[in-house]
Amino acid sequence: MDRIEYIVREEEENVRIDKVAAGINEEWSRTQVQDWIKAGLVKVNDKPVKSNYKCLPGDELIIDIPDPEPLDIEAEDLDLDIYYEDQDVLVVNKPRGMVVHPAPGHLSGTLVNGLMAHCKDLSGINGVMRPGIVHRIDKDTSGLLMVAKNDMAHEKLVQQLVDKTVTRKYKAIVHGVIPHDDGTIDAPIGRDTKDRQSMAVVNGGKHAVTHFHVIERFKDFTFVECVLETGRTHQIRVHMKYIGYPLAGDPKYGPKKTLDIDGQALHAGVLGFIHPRTGEYMEFEAPLPEEFERLLELLSKNN
Missing domain, CATH: 3.30.2350.10 (Pseudouridine synthase)
Incomplete structure (x- = not known):
């Protein structure tokens, strides 16, 4: 477990703790930080707080980052049709007949199984069964999907869907x-x-x-x-x-x-x-x- 220490700046006065903490590392999502706060992993001046705590200049934030939960998904080399990839985003052309993520009855041969073999860095916002999945298309629908390789990318791509x-x-x-x-x-x-x-x-x-x-x-x-x-x-x-x-x-x-x-x-x-x-x-x-x-x-x- 890694520990991050941070001193709240003047311009962050009266800003919620979850927003300040999420801004420390662009790959942390606000949702993720809120989970850490609920688990008591985020402290202000050595005291646990709630997500709606309003920060004061000089507050000392201590964030204990939990070790990533291992993904209990079997990686499979499925020869994915990758259209684009960088450190944040991957675009894949899903074939007809492929399920996007594991579920009862479809624990192997899914797009996520293939993604796990293709790259190890996938966002964790959607949990261990749907790493990186921002949106879905049905099993028998073919075509393009965007995949998030970290939580920062995931949150911003989801926001675009919302917008x-x-x-x-x-x-x-x-x-x-x-x-x-x-x-x-x-x-x-x-x-x-x-x-x-x-x-x-x-x-x-x-x-x-x-x-x-x-x-x-x-x-x-x-x-x-x-x-x-x-x-x-x-x-x-x-x-x-x-x-x-x-x-x-x-x-x-x-x-x-x-x-x-x-x-x-x-x-x-x-x-x-x-x-x-x-x-x-x-x-x-x-x-x-x-x-x-x-x-x-x-x-x-x-x-």
């Missing part, structure tokens, strides 16, 4: 022919009252907004681009079903008679965010998987 400044564009094939070129779905999403394993548009659900643009129309299907303004569980799948155009191949929200594809035809193709350290906007684009391209070719021939 709705992250660019997330998806390509999808949906049932039916959408007559209008563009649209916005603004409908709250929560647990389906009839099926707790599914999500649905429900009264009192969480605010959810999806924008869509028609790229191409086929005989019985439409190829669309969806832009997320919010990031709710199964958002695109639920919203497109809600307006009567469920995703092709979707085993949970779509019809049984559909295209020959294992899971929903959904690809997270564009991801853009502000780098947590440099402040530079970065944007990445992953091409459609071959299976997705073959479906489009088939639909085009049948038009």
Whole structure:
């Protein structure tokens, strides 16, 4: 266990202790510091305090940093498709069929298992089962994800998701022919009252907004681009079903008679965010998987 000592500066007068402490090291998150305070690992003038303690100039902070908890996840060499990586952030193109993080029934072969083998420095904000994971995409959705390699990056990337400044564009094939070129779905999403394993548009659900643009129309299907303004569980799948155009191949929200594809035809193709350290906007684009391209070719021939 490491110990850090710090003297509060004049300009930090009346600032909360958790904020002052988090500012000592840019890789410490405020949430992490609050946990340390609750555990009695942060003292002011040799006395434990609460997170809302207002600092005074000259206060002596003593922070006992706990040793990192070992991650009980098996590292697996999964030959990840890494699009970008530096000391703070990693962008990976997840294939269809891969689960993002371990859970009961999926303890191996997940993206996190692969990340553990690829790099040892992942943020710990989401706990031992989801190191580095800032946001998720479903098992059968392919595409780009950003991963935080330290808590500073994690906190700043999550804040961008909260502030709705992250660019997330998806390509999808949906049932039916959408007559209008563009649209916005603004409908709250929560647990389906009839099926707790599914999500649905429900009264009192969480605010959810999806924008869509028609790229191409086929005989019985439409190829669309969806832009997320919010990031709710199964958002695109639920919203497109809600307006009567469920995703092709979707085993949970779509019809049984559909295209020959294992899971929903959904690809997270564009991801853009502000780098947590440099402040530079970065944007990445992953091409459609071959299976997705073959479906489009088939639909085009049948038009």
